[in-house]
Amino acid sequence: MSAIRAVVFDIGNVLIEWQPERFYDREIGPARRREMFAAVDLHGMNDCVDLGHGFRDVIYAEAERIPAFAAEIRMWHDRWLELASPVIERSVRLMRALRRHGIPVHALTNFGIESFDLAARNFDFLREFDQTFVSGHLGIIKPDPGIFAAVEDGLGLPGGALLFADDRAANVAAAAARGWQVHHFTTPDGWADRLVAEGLLTSEEAA
Known part of the structure; x- marks a missing residue:
């Protein structure tokens, strides 16, 4: 498990x-x-x-x-x-597949307050996370370790219980240093493969 x-x-x-x-x-x-x-x-x-x-x-x-x-x-x-476009459609499908599977899905993003509000008005999937951690509200940006600590505190979970996908190597390394399970995102196909390998989705769900 x-x-x-x-x-x-x-x-x-x-x-x-x-x-x-x-x-x-x-x-x-x-x-x-x-x-x-x-x-x-x-x-x-x-x-x-x-x-x-x-x-x-x-x-x-x-x-x-x-x-x-x-x-x-x-x-x-x-x-x-x-x-800030276009949308990476397969990644959105993967996020929604995880939610349908009953897996809590959160966002951790370097984003301004007003720019995130603008994005959320135009991209409906940004309103579907269980919790969203926006740097503009936290006053700290990745890869500062403090932002990862804020997520752990907000979720009440240790880093080892979290799987985090980010495209920037520095952010991935910072999360890994706190014990998070990490994925350096380069393509949605690779992210899908990782979710399947972790047993979080089946191949069909990740298609």
Whole structure:
């Protein structure tokens, strides 16, 4: 019998693709995008949002600070749903299959407060978790060990009872260091295979 009592999903690049560079390549061209990403720490800016600072405030302040890319930076806020897409449909099916199987399913995500609310209004599956741990509300982001401790406390479960899927190696390593069972997500097929190997789903359920 599996020791896993709950499954914890990251969201970006596990349930929803998060590839801002691809969006900007399409909108402004690869050369302009490379120039902008070299001049502006856009991912650092996003970390501030994920820590709970104002979604629009942070991004628009960065646009004012770097006027040469102001219009492009504001897209990070104004067209955010286009950055956070498409949905990884098989991962959503796996999440729902686990829930149908009676397995508690939670989310642990680096996400801003307002940006998560926006996502949850547009992606219904984000409202289906048993519990959702959002960095913006917690004021701490992965891979800080404190965010994993907050999940353990919130669920009342030790790390060894949790199976966690995340696309970032640093986050996976941080969870493993606390004794969590982990899966470095690269494709939904690999995640499906892991869930089957753990006995949480059958091959048919994971299809």
